[in-house]
Amino acid sequence: MNRSQQLEALATDTIWDIIVIGGGATGLGSALDAATRGYKTLLIESHDFAKGTSSRSTKLVHGGVRYLEQGNIKLVREALRERGYLLKNAPHLTSVQTFIVPVFSWWEKMFYGIGLKFYDLLSGKLSLGDTQILSKKETIAHLPTINTEKLSGGILYFDGQFDDSHLAIELAATAINKGATIINYCKAIGFVKTNDKITGVACIDVVSEKKYTLKTKVVVNATGVFTNAIVQMDDHLQHDLVSPSQGIHLVVDAKFFPGMDALMIPKTDDGRVLFAVPWHDKVVLGTTDTPIEEISFEPKPLEEEIDFIIKHMNRYCTTLITRTNINSVYVGLRPLVKQKRKGSTALLSREHHLSVSPSGLITITGGKWTTYRKMAADAVDNAGFIGKLNKEKCTTAHTPIGDEALKENRMKEILKNDASLKEFIHPNYPFIKAQIVYAVKFEMAMGIEDILARRIRLLFLDAKIAIAIAPMVAGIMASYLNKDENWEAGEIVKFTQLADQYLLK
């Protein structure tokens, strides 16, 4: 993945089959899908890949146990099928994770036991393992820090886990490999219309500030919570399509939840589920669901959300968590669909929403990471129809994502040229300096944040240490990007200000 090479395609007079706006899960999935169907595909992302919600998930590849409780079996079955595909197509970025639901009465054991056995049954051949009913002793063996007062046992079930932004970057690489052009830091700023139909996109390369006007047969808007701006760029009279709901996560040391299992709290005070999930040798606690007014690229946690998670976790666990134990707090925004748009042609499910505007703009939003592939397939099916493209079948259910062997060879090459890059970026973490070089050379990382938030996940794992090593990261990046000391100093200030928001004071 070389950004300069990708940019060259913008200077040509290409008529794209599809332009995708937005480089999160949905957009990248759509670009991969379109490219594998042989369509001439361009994706532009205004920031870095997965800068939005797609790097801020709870990191679960799941069917959604809570939708089962709501009786939405079709949705759960679809997500479980997608879970199965993703685990098969990206085994190096996903894993099977055991979850334990602690229960405190005979009735709870029956209720959650039957429910989670049914959850597993719904996954059919793509089952990850049988749901098991645990005794009190077995539950404590799985969750050594669980509060044993009134504990009667537990339910063990299987789901998937993943690294969200790594998957996004590998989707981008795979799409490029299949022929797509994919560019980060390139923002859509307008549409070109002929007889009221979209025939082009105006965009700006945020790095060089160069503007381009591109021709296309169809446009897919996959901008998540930023959807309204694109919809209104198409038609300024359109009402808001999505309203955001915020979810925060707290990241703590593994000592609070020792062992390999995740904890699932089935009912919080506001009637939702809450997780403690092992991730990169830390534990992610979350999440919340708070409607908010303002959309931001760096949403901020509310005090009541932080207190909510700590209070619930401390109710279930004996190793009490305080604010000082939080290594990082990160926040994501869910794009909740507000109302059907004028001219909508499809409402595909309660989970994801697809609409086509009178000018032919296809907007795909909602859903979840787990179902990104299905969302992409729906978006590209519709794009093929609107853009009058050759009818081609979606094949992404069986398209492997990433190329581990290539990655390994490139890494060996980097280390052969400079053995000092074997050094750890910090003694407490297993990441090495060569990963910084790799991200600059092959993953379009342009600044410290791209490295420490989305290529190496240190900002999410330990914001204090991320700030401490920022100057070293800037130094290595500068030498590979041909940048001077002013660039380094500017990057360090910018990153430190951003990372400060991930610390709890």
Ligand SMILES: Cc1cc2nc3c(=O)[nH]c(=O)nc-3n(C[C@H](O)[C@H](O)[C@H](O)COP(=O)(O)OP(=O)(O)OC[C@H]3O[C@@H](n4cnc5c(N)ncnc54)[C@H](O)[C@@H]3O)c2cc1C
């Ligand atoms: C708190 C929380 C926890 C979650 N946990 C899970 C989970 O565990 N498992 C799961 O399956 N799902 C989970 N989800 C859902 C999942 O994260 C989202 O469904 C998914 O990431 C949405 O991806 P997206 O591509 O639609 O949006 P985004 O990731 O937000 O991508 C949209 C992109 O569009 C770009 N953009 C905006 N404007 C422009 C423009 N003008 N030009 C170019 N680009 C533009 C943005 O920069 C952004 O990168 C969670 C969501 C939240 C909020």
